[in-house]
Amino acid sequence: MNMVQIIVMIVAGIVAFVAMNKQKQGAAWGQPVAIICAIIAIVAALWSTVSNLSGSGAKKAQEREVEFQKIQTRKLGQYIAQNHAGAKVIIINDPFNDGTRPNPMLEGLKDGLGSAVTIVAEVAPAVPKMENAEGPEGEMMEPMETWYTARAMDDILKGANADYDMVITCIGLPAGGLARLKGKKVAIAGGSVYEYGPAIQGKMIVAAVTYKPDAEYDDKPVPSNMEEAFNKRYLLVTPENLAEVATKYGELFKKR
Structure with a gap:
C-alpha cells in the first residue's frame, strides 16, 4: 500500500467520523457524507489489494521469487567452488525449460561456480509427448516420477559422452538414482533430503540445498x-x- 492510498484512507476515515458525530447532533448531511467517505476508504483498500494481486505487487512478488531461486543455487555453487575446485561437472537441468525463458536456478548455480569447476555437459530427461498435453502444470501431464527414473537419468548421463566426476542436479534424484552414481560426487540444488542422511555423511552427496522447516515467507524485499x-x-x-x-x-531426515 503506497502513501497516497494510506492518506486517502486516513482522511476518509476522519471525515466519516466527524460526519457521523454531526449526524448525531442533527445535521442532515452527516450520514450521507459518512457513507460516501466509508465507500472511499473501502475503494482505497481494494485499490491496494488489486494492485498487489494484478499489478506492480504481482510483478514484485515474481521478481522476489526469481531472486530467491538464484540465491538458492548460488550458495550451493559457491560451496562447491570453494571445496571441490577442479571438479568436472554434469548439470541435470529443468526438462521443462527449453532455453527460451529465464532459468534462475541454472543462472545462480553458474554464477556461484564461476571458473572453479568445469561444466562438461548440461542434460535433462526427455519429457514424454502426450496428445493434448498442457505442459508441466497441465492435467494431462504424467507425473514426473513415471518418466524421470533411475534408468532415464543413467541414460542421459551416458548420452552426454563426457568425462565427469560430479553431478549437480537442479531437479533432485529419481528413486534409486543415487545407486547409479557410485564413484561420483553428487550435489542437489533443491528438494527433500529425507533419505540422504547416510549419503551425505559418507560424502557421496557433498552438498544439498533444502527448504528450512521454519522458513520465512513475506513480502519484504x-x-x-x-x-x-x-x-x-x-x-x-x-x-x-x-x-x-x-x-x-x-x-528433515529419515529415522534409522
Whole structure:
C-alpha cells in the first residue's frame, strides 16, 4: 500500500467520523457524507489489494521469487567452488525449460561456480509427448516420477559422452538414482533430503540445498546480503554440518 492510498484512507476515515458525530447532533448531511467517505476508504483498500494481486505487487512478488531461486543455487555453487575446485561437472537441468525463458536456478548455480569447476555437459530427461498435453502444470501431464527414473537419468548421463566426476542436479534424484552414481560426487540444488542422511555423511552427496522447516515467507524485499537472504528460506546441508542440522531439524531426515 503506497502513501497516497494510506492518506486517502486516513482522511476518509476522519471525515466519516466527524460526519457521523454531526449526524448525531442533527445535521442532515452527516450520514450521507459518512457513507460516501466509508465507500472511499473501502475503494482505497481494494485499490491496494488489486494492485498487489494484478499489478506492480504481482510483478514484485515474481521478481522476489526469481531472486530467491538464484540465491538458492548460488550458495550451493559457491560451496562447491570453494571445496571441490577442479571438479568436472554434469548439470541435470529443468526438462521443462527449453532455453527460451529465464532459468534462475541454472543462472545462480553458474554464477556461484564461476571458473572453479568445469561444466562438461548440461542434460535433462526427455519429457514424454502426450496428445493434448498442457505442459508441466497441465492435467494431462504424467507425473514426473513415471518418466524421470533411475534408468532415464543413467541414460542421459551416458548420452552426454563426457568425462565427469560430479553431478549437480537442479531437479533432485529419481528413486534409486543415487545407486547409479557410485564413484561420483553428487550435489542437489533443491528438494527433500529425507533419505540422504547416510549419503551425505559418507560424502557421496557433498552438498544439498533444502527448504528450512521454519522458513520465512513475506513480502519484504530480498535482503541485499546473500547469506541473510539464503538463511531466510534454505539450508545448505554438507558432511561438515550434517550432525548440527539433524539435531536442529530432525524432521528433515529419515529415522534409522
